[in-house]
Every structure is written in C-alpha cells, then in structure tokens.
Amino acid sequence: MASHIVGYPRMGPKRELKFALESFWDKKSSAEDLQKVAADLRASIWKQMADAGTKYIPSNTFSYYDQVLDTTAMLGAVPPRYGWNGGEIEFDVYFSMARGNASVPAMEMTKWFDTNYHYIVPELGPEVKFSYASHKAVKEYQEAKALGVDTVPVFVGPVSYLLLSKPAKGVEKSFSLLSLLDKILPIYKEVVAELKAAGASSIQFDEPTLVMDLDSHQLQAFTKAYSELEASCSGLNVIVETYFADVPSEAFKTLTSLKGVTGFGFDLVRGTKTLDLIKGGFPTGKYLFAGVVDGRNIWANDLAASLSVLQELESIVGKDKLVVSTSCSLLHTAVDRINEPKLDQEIKSWLAFAAQKVVEVNALAKALAGHKEEAFFSENAAAQASRKSSPRVTNEAVQKAASALKGSDHRRATDVSARLDAQQKKLKLPVLPTTTIGSFPQTMDLRRVRREFKAKKISEEDYVKAIKEEINKVVKLQEELDIDVLVHGEPERNDMVEYFGEQLSGFAFTANGWVQSYGSRCVKPPIIYGDVSRPKPMTVFWSTMAQSMTARPMKGMLTGPVTILNWSFVRNDQPRFETCYQIALAIKDEVEDLEKAGITVIQIDEAALREGLPLRKSEHAFYLDWAVHSFRIVNCGVQDTTQIHTHMCYSNFNDIIHSIIDMDADVITIENSRSDEKLLSVFREGVKYGAGIGPGVYDIHSPRIPSTEEIADRINKMLAVLETNILWVNPDCGLKTRKYTEVKPALKNMVAAAKLLRTELASAK
Numbered sequence: 040m041a042s043h044i045v046g047y048p049r050m051g052p053k054r055e056l057k058f059a060l061e062s063f064w065d066k067k068s069s070a071e072d073l074q075k076v077a078a079d080l081r082a083s084i085w086k087q088m089a090d091a092g093t094k095y096i097p098s099n100t101f102s103y104y105d106q107v108l109d110t111t112a113m114l115g116a117v118p119p120r121y122g123w124n125g126g127e128i129e130f131d132v133y134f135s136m137a138r139g140n141a142s143v144p145a146m147e148m149t150k151w152f153d154t155n156y157h158y159i160v161p162e163l164g165p166e167v168k169f170s171y172a173s174h175k176a177v178k179e180y181q182e183a184k185a186l187g188v189d190t191v192p193v194f195v196g197p198v199s200y201l202l203l204s205k206p207a208k209g210v211e212k213s214f215s216l217l218s219l220l221d222k223i224l225p226i227y228k229e230v231v232a233e234l235k236a237a238g239a240s241s242i243q244f245d246e247p248t249l250v251m252d253l254d255s256h257q258l259q260a261f262t263k264a265y266s267e268l269e270a271s272c273s274g275l276n277v278i279v280e281t282y283f284a285d286v287p288s289e290a291f292k293t294l295t296s297l298k299g300v301t302g303f304g305f306d307l308v309r310g311t312k313t314l315d316l317i318k319g320g321f322p323t324g325k326y327l328f329a330g331v332v333d334g335r336n337i338w339a340n341d342l343a344a345s346l347s348v349l350q351e352l353e354s355i356v357g358k359d360k361l362v363v364s365t366s367c368s369l370l371h372t373a374v375d376r377i378n379e380p381k382l383d384q385e386i387k388s389w390l391a392f393a394a395q396k397v398v399e400v401n402a403l404a405k406a407l408a409g410h411k412e413e414a415f416f417s418e419n420a421a422a423q424a425s426r427k428s429s430p431r432v433t434n435e436a437v438q439k440a441a442s443a444l445k446g447s448d449h450r451r452a453t454d455v456s457a458r459l460d461a462q463q464k465k466l467k468l469p470v471l472p473t474t475t476i477g478s479f480p481q482t483m484d485l486r487r488v489r490r491e492f493k494a495k496k497i498s499e500e501d502y503v504k505a506i507k508e509e510i511n512k513v514v515k516l517q518e519e520l521d522i523d524v525l526v527h528g529e530p531e532r533n534d535m536v537e538y539f540g541e542q543l544s545g546f547a548f549t550a551n552g553w554v555q556s557y558g559s560r561c562v563k564p565p566i567i568y569g570d571v572s573r574p575k576p577m578t579v580f581w582s583t584m585a586q587s588m589t590a591r592p593m594k595g596m597l598t599g600p601v602t603i604l605n606w607s608f609v610r611n612d613q614p615r616f617e618t619c620y621q622i623a624l625a626i627k628d629e630v631e632d633l634e635k636a637g638i639t640v641i642q643i644d645e646a647a648l649r650e651g652l653p654l655r656k657s658e659h660a661f662y663l664d665w666a667v668h669s670f671r672i673v674n675c676g677v678q679d680t681t682q683i684h685t686h687m688c689y690s691n692f693n694d695i696i697h698s699i700i701d702m703d704a705d706v707i708t709i710e711n712s713r714s715d716e717k718l719l720s721v722f723r724e725g726v727k728y729g730a731g732i733g734p735g736v737y738d739i740h741s742p743r744i745p746s747t748e749e750i751a752d753r754i755n756k757m758l759a760v761l762e763t764n765i766l767w768v769n770p771d772c773g774l775k776t777r778k779y780t781e782v783k784p785a786l787k788n789m790v791a792a793a794k795l796l797r798t799e800l801a802s803a804k
Contacts, residue, residue, distance in 0.1 A: 040358070040361065040363065040407040040408035041362045041363070041404060042092065042094055042401045042404040043094065043095035043278075043304075043328050043362045044096065044364070044369065044397060045193075045280055045282065045367050045369070046097050046368025046370050047084050047088070047097065047368070047370065048369055048373075048374050048393050048554070049100075049555060050561055051083075052374045054553050054561055056076060056103075057553075057561055059072065059073045060559040061559050064138075077101065077103070081179065081183070085098070085188040086188070087394065091398055091400075092404070093397060093400070093401060094362075095278075096188060096191065097193045097243065098176075099179050100368060100370075101179065104137045104159065104557070104558050105156075105159055106158070107159060107161065107195055107200070107203060108137055108146075109173065109175060110161075110200050111136070111161045112132075112133055112172060112173035113171070114170075114226050115128070115168070115169055115173075115226075116167055116169060118162050120143045127173065127174065128172045128173050138558070138742065139738070139743045146159045146160060146161075148160070150649070152283050152654060153283065153650055153654055154371055154650070155371075155647065155650060156556060156557070158203070158557075160204065160205050161205070162205060163201070164210035165210070165214070165219075167207070169222050169223055169225075169226055171229045171230065174233070177230065177237055179192070180237055189240065191241040191242065191278070192243070193244075193280075194230075194243070194245065195244075195245055196279065197220060197223055197264050199247055199248040201220060201223070201260075202216065217257065217260045224267050227268060227271075228268065231275070232271060234275075235274065235275065240276060241276035242272065242276070242277055242278070244278070244280070245280045246261065246279050247281055247282050249261070249281045249294055250281055250283055250285065250306075250310065251655065252656050253289075258293045259293075261293055262293060262296070265299055266297075269298045269299030270299075272299050276301045278326070279294060279297060279303055280304035280328065281303075281305055281306065281310075282309075282366060282368075283309055283654060284306065284653070284654045284655060287655075288316060291313070295321065296322075302326030303325060303327060304328035304330060304364060305317070305329065305330055306367055307330050308331065308333045308366040310330075310366075314348070317352065317355060324360070325360065326356075326362055327352060327360060327362065328364040329352055330367065331366070332364070332366065332400050332403070333396075334365040334366045334368055334370075334371055334372060334396070335366065335367060335371045336609070336611060337372055337390050337552070338389060338391065338608075338610075338611055339389055339399070339423070340419070341419075342402065342419045343416065343420060343423075349407055350407070353407060361407070363407065364400065365396060369396055369397075370554075370555065371554060372393050372396065372554065373392040373393065373554060373564075374393050374551070375393065375394035376394065377394065378550065378551040379551065379552070380550075382550070383547060385431075386568055388421075388422040392552070427612070431569055432610075432612075434569070437571065437621055440621075440624055441620040444620050444624070449671045449672045449675040450671060451675055451677070451679075451703060455703060455730045457679065458679045458682075461680045462639075462680055465680045466524075468523055468592075469523060470763055471754070471763070471766055471797055472523040472767055473521075473523045473767070473768045473789065474522060474523060474524040474525075474594070474708070474769050475526055475769060475770060475773075475786070476770060476771075476772050477526050477528075477529055477594070477596045477642065478526075478535075478773035478774055479513045479526070479529070480777055480778055480779050481530075481775045486533075489531070506530050506531050509528065510527045510581070510585050514528075514588045520790050522591075523591065524591065524640055525585075525591050525593050527582065527585035527594075527596070529596060531581055533563075534563060535646075536565060536603050537562075538598075539597070540567075543572065543577075544571065544572045545571040545572065545621070546567055546571070548565055549563060552566075560776065564606055564607050564608050565603075565607045565608070567608065568610055569610070570621055571618065572624075573625035573628050573629060578595060578597065578633065582636070582638050583637065586637065592639055593638065593640070594638075594641065595638040595641040595642065597642065597643045597644065598643070598644050599643045599669075599673060600619050600620075600623040600626055600672075601619060601647060601666045602644055604618060604647075605651040606647050616665040619665060620669060626673045627674075627675075630677060631676055634677050634678065639682060640684065641677070641681060641682070642683075642685065643673055643683065643684070643704075644687075645670055645702070646686060648667075648670070648687060651666065652695065663695060667702050670685070670704075671703060682706060684705065684706040685708075687699070687707065687709045688772045693720065696721050696728075697726075703730075705730055706730060706731030706732065707730065708769050709732070710735050711734035711735045711736075712737050712738045719734065731765050731766075732761060732766065732767065733766070733768065735770055735772065736750045736753045736754060736789060737750060737785060737789065739773070739774055739776070739777055739785075740776070744785045744788070745789075747788040750768075750788055751795055754792060754796050755796070768793040
C-alpha cells in the first residue's frame with residue numbers, strides 16, 4: 040500500500056530559511072549562502088520522508104516566497120516594470136516581484152484560499168510573452184535524485200494558475216484569463232519533457248480551484264488543458280491534486296474524466312461529501328489519493344477511524360489503487376512536535392505536527408497492507424480517549440454563557456452616524472484624521488527583552504521599565520510626526536494572536552510551532568484545546584500607561600474573536616462558531632474594562648474575517664452570520680462616545696462589503712494600496728458606507744518609501760468615491776515587519792499628504 044505527501048513546510052524546524060532570507064535581503068549574506076541553507080533543508084525533508092517509507096515524495100514544493108510566484112517565474116510572466124529582459128529569472132527579479140524595490144512596487148499579495156498563507160497574484164494580459172524562464176522544478180528533481188530520492192515534481196496546475204491570476208493594469212477587467220491557456224501549455228510541456236529526460240516517473244498538478252464554484256466554461260478549460268498535455272505526459276504517472284473543500288459533483292465528473300491522468304487526490308478531512316461521490320462511482324484503473332490525514336491542523340489523526348474509511352475506499356477502488364495521503368500540503372502546520380520539550384505532556388500527546396503526520400500516513404498505509412503497528416495504534420487510541428475525557432477541555436459556565444448568546448443579535452443602541460457625531464465632539468479630530476494600524480517596528484533589542492523576560496533572565500520590574508521606554512519612544516515619534524490618533528506600538532507583543540491566547544484559558548502554546556504566512560514571515564498559532572475564558576484584564580495596564588503619556592487619543596489594541604479563531608489551531612471536537620462565541624465573550628470583557636479605564640478609541644482587529652469565508656457560495660451566509668455576530672458581541676455594550684475601530688487586510692473584500700457594513704464598527708481601516716485600489720471599485724459601483732473608513736494609502740509589506748505626492752494621489756482617488764468627513768488616512772497594515780529607517784519617512788510623507796489635502800479642501804470651500 041503506497042503513501043503520499045502533498046507538500047511539506049519550508050521554513051525549517053528552527054526557521055532556518057526565514058533567517059537566511061532576511062540576511063540575504065539585508066545584504067549580510069550571498070545568494071550562495073541562501074541556496075546552501077535551502078538545499079540542506081530540502082535534503083533533510085526528503086530523507087525524513089524516505090526513511091518513513093513514503094512512496095510519493097514531493098519536490099518543487101520548496102519555495103523562496105510562494106509556489107504561485109514560482110510558477111510565474113517558470114512561465115516568464117514578469118510584469119514589464121521589473122525590467123526583465125529574458126533569460127533565467129534570478130533572485131533580483133524574483134524578489135522585486137514579491138517585495139518591490141526602491142523604484143517600483145511589489146505585485147499584489149492575497150490569501151491562499153481560506154488559509155493564512157499568502158501568494159503573489161500573477162498580472163496577465165494578451166500582451167504577455169510567456170517563456171520557460173525558471174528551471175527550478177527540474178533542478179530540484181535532479182538534486183533529490185543525486186541524494187538517492189526519487190521525487191514527484193509538483194506544480195500549480197495550468198488552469199488554477201490562470202484562475203488565481205488577475206488582468207494586469209491597463210487590461211480590461213473583462214479579459215478572459217483562460218484565453219491564455221494555449222500560450223502557457225507549451226511551457227508546461229517543455230518542463231515535463233525535461234523531467235522525463237531527467238528520469239521522473241510521476242508528476243503532480245495541484246488544481247485546488249476545482250473545489251470552488253466553477254461554471255461550465257471554466258470546467259471545460261480543465262478538459263482542454265489535460266487533453267493537450269496528454270501526449271507530453273505519456274509514460275508518467277500524472278496526479279491531479281485538489282484540497283481545502285469538497286469537490287462539487289460537476290467538477291468531480293470533469294476531474295475524473297481527464298485524459299492522461301492516472302490518479303486523483305482529494306481532501307477527505309474538509310471534503311467529507313467527496314466520499315459520497317467516490318462511492319457513487321470512481322473510474323476503474325485509476326489511483327485514488329485519499330487525503331485522510333489533516334494537513335491544516337495539529338491534532339493527532341484518529342487512526343482507527345481513518346483506517347475504517349480507507350478500508351471502505353479500498354473495496355471501491357481496489358487494493359493496489361488506493362494511496363494514503365495528507366489532505367493538503369503540510370505547509371499549513373507546524374514542523375515537528377519533538378521541538379516542544381516544555382509543552383504539557385497530556386496536550387502534547389493529542390498533537391501531530393508535520394513530521395508526525397508523515398509517520399501517520401505511512402502507519403495507515405502499512406496497516407492497510409496487513410502490517411499494522413499495534414503499539415502505535417494503541418498509543419493513538421489512548422491519546423484520543425484522553426482528549427475526550429480530560430476535565431481541562433470543558434468549562435460548563437463558559438458553555439452556558441455562549442449558548443445564551445443565540446437569542447440576540449447584539450447591536451449597539453444608536454446608529455453609526457449619531458455615534459460618530461458624539462465621538463467627534465469628544466475627540467475633536469481634523470478632517471482626514473491620520474493614524475496607524477497598531478504595531479511599530481520590532482527591533483532586535485525589543486525581541487531580546489521579551490525573550491529574556493520569558494526565560495526569567497530579567498525581572499518583571501526591568502521588563503516593564505524597558506517596555507515603558509519603548510512605548511514612550513513610539514508615542515513621542517507619533518507626536519513629532521503629528522499623527523492624530525496614536526497607538527502604543529505593541530512592544531509587549533510578539534504576535535497579535537499569541538499575545539491574547541497566552542492570557543486566555545483553553546489555549547496552549549508551542550516554543551517552535553512556526554508556520555509560514557508569506558515570504559519570511561512566520562506565525563506561531565496558538566492551540567485552542569478547550570473552552571475559552573478571560574481570567575483577568577490583558578491590555579488595560581499597557582493602554583492606560585500609553586494614554587498617560589499623551590493628550591492625544593490613544594487606541595486600545597485588541598484582536599477580534601474571528602481572527603483569533605482563524606489564526607489558531609482550533610479544536611475539532613465542536614463547531615467553530617461555538618468556539619468563536621466563547622472568544623467573543625472574553626474579548627467583550629476586555630473592551631468594557633478598557634472603556635472603564637478611560638480609553639476612548641478601541642481597535643478590534645478582524646484581519647482574518649474574510650480569510651475564513653468558505654470556498655463555496657452556498658456556505659457563505661452561515662459563516663458570515665456567526666462571524667459578524669461575534670464581532671458585534673464584543674463591542675455592543677460600550678457608550679456612543681467610545682469609538683470602535685476594526686482592521687482588515689490582504690483579502691478580496693468586495694464580495695462581503697455588506698457584511699462588513701453589518702459589523703457596525705465606527706471606523707474600519709482596510710488594505711487597499713497593494714491590490715491596485717480594488718476596494719474602491721465597490722464604492723464606485725454605488726455601495727453607500729456611512730461609517731469612518733481608512734483604505735490603506737501605502738503598502739507596508741514592501742521596503743519602498745512612497746512620496747507625499749503618491750500618497751496624496753491615492754487619497755484623492757478615495758475622495759472621488761468617499762465622503763470627506765468619513766475618510767481616514769493610514770497605512771495598509773501594522774508596521775512591525777519594517778525598520779524605523781523606512782517607517783519614519785513613510786509616515787512623515789503620509790501626514791504631509793493629509794495636511795496638503797486638508798489645505799486644498801479648506802481653500803475649495
């Protein structure tokens with residue numbers, strides 16, 4: 040019985056790739072140094088999978104930024120502004136597309152389906168001249184082969200690549216991206232030919248868009264693409280992989296009828312309805328790659344339950360045609376549980392990170408083949424039973440309080456326009472008020488202080504003193520820059536979700552459970568293992584300290600319940616909305632304590648609300664109902680004069696704008712600049728928004744410093760579709776990943792642009 044891994048984390052168990060990338064970007068190390076770190080990580084990953092007995096080991100899933108950008112490089116689809124003149128795409132062009140450079144901005148970045156991973160959106164049009172410009176896939180295959188490991192090169196499939204792209208600037212929005220299929224398929228054929236010549240026996244095309252709502256024209260593109268590739272792929276095992284949701288019935292028919300494809304991969308964790316389709320008819324002689332081990336969460340697999348599912352599938356497709364697999368790439372989970380010596384032993388027994396999931400996949404494959412490892416299965420069954428019966432999982436008072444929420448929609452008593460009037464009388468802000476999103480640069484010294492306090496190398500008194508000095512520095516800088524509504528810079532926080540989870544019951548934390556979000560950015564998601572409550576105030580001390588340093592309004596900074604949920608590894612033993620309501624009640628207590636302490640502006644970030652939107656439209660309404668309700672629960676008890684802000688970033692918000700309005704926040708700050716001001720099109724199309732809104736005026740994920748004129752131009756575009764009295768001026772997102780040498784001039788230019796336009800607006804009256 041064969042085993043298969045869809046993909047594997049790239050950053051390394053101790054974030055080796057992250058540090059190598061940042062060293063290279065800072066010009067402290069060479070391209071050769073970076074490539075050496077990457078090669079060592081790949082070799083380690085391939086060896087680990089081979090040693091576990093994995094038959095189908097992926098290659099070309101390792102990326103210096105993301106796999107879609109790798110495909111853009113392979114196809115030579117470089118936008119003209121990067122000055123590429125052909126030949127093999129090297130790091131300078133590759134990273135300019137991802138991060139921008141001193142003279143041109145980066146390409147748009149958005150969420151990868153409903154995960155917290157991001158990808159760089161290809162910019163395509165009829166004038167793009169595609170060419171085979173990155174031989175990375177072949178080089179990685181040869182690299183693994185030289186180590187004695189035969190791998191399966193993995194690609195973003197041609198149809199999904201086009202469906203995940205956007206028309207380039209200047210190209211009609213109605214342009215059919217699928218019309219480019221005939222232009223990119225020859226390059227896929229070239230790559231396949233090189234891989235065959237190098238000795239590859241299998242190849243994997245990831246076509247995750249097949250789980251989405253596709254029309255007949257889009258489905259026909261899959262049929263066309265794989266018919267076209269059939270001759271080139273002759274002699275290869277061709278796997279088409281899907282993940283993240285059920286495959287709809289029409290898409291299932293299309294997929295399982297594709298020519299030249301020998302195996303089909305399905306997510307049977309998030310796509311349980313796909314099981315019914317397989318039972319209803321699976322093509323004879325084809326391989327089924329059964330994704331029964333969850334690639335997106337950290338809970339140990341229920342091996343007995345999975346084995347039962349696999350045995351049923353085996354009776355349908357045949358013993359030699361069933362392959363045990365992960366539900367998706369393990370990129371979305373932490374690397375190895377072995378790196379968690381301090382994690383509570385009971386909770387640790389309930390978990391499986393990427394390394395453990397590889398073992399689970401192979402244990403299931405061996406069990407199906409009649410070689411069941413009884414001790415391993417018994418240990419797993421004991422852990423499953425322990426988790427179900429553990430008293431630390433359940434808090435009856437929390438469950439009762441969350442259950443009582445369902446009878447009300449928790450709206451503030453006064454409408455937003457009346458609240459904004461009351462708030463303006465109190466805050467006395469100028470037209471086009473300026474603010475930032477929350478965090479300021481996290482310096483090496485600051486990280487050291489937090490690390491030393493956590494390790495008990497410095498006293499609490501010394502820690503508080505150091506954080507107070509940092510807050511004071513950030514407050515003074517904002518006053519010097521003449522920003523209107525201030526933030527304290529969040530120096531006490533390593534991560535916006537981890538910080539809150541550490542202070543809430545029902546959460547556990549890892550030391551090295553890092554997961555890649557984009558580029559070198561890694562996050563360490565908390566683990567929600569039980570019912571959630573707030574034992575004591577979490578931010579009041581720091582917020583009141585910061586407010587005492589200035590006469591200007593100081594924002595209290597919180598993370599909203601939906602974002603805490605979506606950016607955590609969530610318990611899978613109850614519906615997600617029940618966990619979200621529990622978190623909402625905990626954050627509600629914090630909001631009300633901040634208000635009592637005199638904080639008049641409170642930001643409750645919901646950066647991940649859009650990210651959690653199900654991939655199928657039929658499931659949108661239910662999710663948005665409980666997600667928006669959770670946000671309203673948090674702030675429904677505050678006075679009219681308390682201004683509630685929220686922040687969202689790096690997703691396509693246009694399709695949920697009415698739900699955003701229904702959140703009933705007083706002010707929303709939202710990503711806008713990197714996505715070519717896509718957000719503004721909603722208002723051009725007539726959507727009326729009466730609350731305060733701050734579409735981001737510059738991209739903080741790029742080191743590039745925008746000029747005053749450029750920012751003023753962006754604000755003017757906003758003023759063309761939004762009322763002057765509701766518009767705020769702010770960056771796209773928090774500033775923690777930037778340096779002060781970038782932040783100071785960028786914010787100075789932002790404030791200057793706001794003042795310039797205030798003067799113009801005043802003189803126009």
